[in-house]
Amino acid sequence: MAKESQLDYLHYYSRRNFRYAWLSNQEVVNRLLSFSPDLRAAYEYYQDLITAIDQRSQALLDRLIKQRDLPITLKRVKRTLRKHRQEIIASFYTRLTNGPIEGTNNKIKVIKRTANFFHFRTRILVSLKNTNLMIREIPKKN
Structure with missing residues (x-):
């Protein structure tokens, strides 16, 4: 999935899954997120996680780990982030791969x-x- 800021909103394409409507990538994402509040919460959590990693922000990562109002499907993700918190923070300082x-x-x-x-x-x-x-x-x- 792309970052929210990188979604194309200028170019329109015919989308077979939307009865061949002419939609931009941003409109497709908005329509899909309108189907479920849990999906929207998961998408926003994912975008915040991408932001935390890109900005190398330990405070934002800690806020995501402590966030309580998550869908039940994201509890496992949060548990994994909590378990590997030190390694994730270490990756902010050393960009080894x-x-x-x-x-x-x-x-x-x-x-x-x-x-x-x-x-x-x-x-x-x-x-x-x-x-x-x-x-x-x-x-x-x-």
Whole structure:
């Protein structure tokens, strides 16, 4: 989902789910949120959480964790935020990510699907650019 401030309200598109009405992205979100007060509360909570993370605001995060008037479906989200509060706050100060490791794992899984396990380790080391591991030849038995 996009941030509320990034929703397009200038360009209109024909929407099949709304009987081909010409609606902007902002109008679609507003119509969907009008169906349920719980959905609107969840959307606003989500937008506040995005704001807290973008602004690196510990006070806003604490306010979200202490918020009481939430739909029952968001209780688990609040519990998870409370449980991992220290890690979330630490991420405000250090913008480290495990994205490169996840990318490497994805490459290995793709190789694993197509490799037939023949020289599997060698294929992985050859395909990964920044490996410091040596590929040594295994002498063939005569």
